[in-house]
Amino acid sequence: MKKLRLATLLALSLLSGLAQADRLDDIKKNGVLRVAAFDSNPPFGFIDPQTRQIAGLDVDYAKELADRLGVKLELVPTNPANRIPLLTANKVDVVLANFTITEERAKQVNFSIPYFASGQQFIARKGTLSSPEQLGSLRIGVDKGTTNEIVLREKYPSAKLVAYDDTPFAFTALRNGNVQAITQDGPKLVGLLANVPDRDKYEIPPFSISDDLIGAGLPKGEQRLTEFVNDSLRELEASGRAQAIYDTWFGPDSRTPLTRIFRIGDR
């Protein structure tokens, strides 16, 4: 009986010892946080032509995490397809690469709470569109073959949709008055608007009809690391740092102004 209790204690202490020697400890021990980020997806992650370093909204979050841990940041460039393999093969500790949270992906990796939402939004002439209820009575330009078209038809069956081959064509139709609004993912729309000569005439109303929530990808089962990232994100929002990061890339004075509709902790 005594023996058994001893064995149990031994086993438990071994197990807890194993559990404690997790990724978070490894990072602290090695003094390096390895983060996968995009290198060609502005403004989330791209090579800054001046510094020749990877920069962007995702990278700013990576820097904050490394600072909080008091370790060096090592950025690993990635493309969309490599994000999960990099995590499962233990090549990186965190993926911060515009990583949309999906159920399918959550089977293979841990996700933090979302720190960004990329939603389906609209461009319209200033003052013509202020709330989603108006959508049902408008002619709206969409890109052929996109989920945006399907979502809009499901949610607003009475809206008249006109499908064009790509977003620039849809925008031309908007400028000509053939449609009253066009729809795409918000960050794509600001990118489009940034290059338009008469962009002052148009606006992106601050609402979205669907949300892709973006979170940090972490190795499956690394609960302590996940908790650390979640706590850090909440603190960044509370301290106003998250807003400052957003404003750097999407604020009113940035090249691609987009009203912030999602805050960390909203969902």
Next chain:
Amino acid sequence: MLDELLAPKYLGWLIEGFGVTLLLSALVSVAATVLGLGLCLARVAQSPLWSWPARAWLSVFRNTPLLVQLFFWYFGASALMPEKLLIWLNTPHVWDLKLFGVRWPSFEYIAGFFGLTLYTAAFIAEEFRSGVRGVPAGQIAAAQALGFTPLQVWLNVVMPQAFRISLPPLLGQYMNAVKNSSLTMAIGLAELSYASRQVETETFKTFQAFGIATTLYILTIIVIELAGQWLQRRKPAPGASH
């Protein structure tokens, strides 16, 4: 991939698109025939005041891609229109005619109809012209010698024969009008090709979506073909064996 059929909703989209294709091609064929006849008469006129503008029209519309022409009418021309007219054209209008309402067509429809008609008319004019040239000059001279006025020569001698000669190529142009109408999907007109692409996007049933659209196009062409054969049996072209 073949084991699944399309849901009724999607079949409905295809049928609706097919309706738009049929109505558009029929309207284009009628308008382009009238316009083409006028163009042909202008082209063969003695006065350069008539023939040169007709020549210019034929060369512009026959020698540029139809897709570019459609883009021009939809995106280009609308940029030049007064804003009020454009707003009116782009808002739905319904006239209540007691029994049923008449809906003013969308701007995509108008631009598609306009572009296709101008393009098709140029080809039809040339088919008519070759018909006119197929009437032997001797017949015209003979009619004049018999004291026919120029108008009588046209109406009684040239036109009936020219029409019969140009009937087979004319039907070919109507078939082209049906097929060319698919290009209007690029300016957002929800005809058959547009509908098939939309069905494909939502269902991922690629074979079914494009297969049904192809079949409907083939059926339409066969109907035109049969109508042409029937017409030719009733009114054979001059010189055809009896």
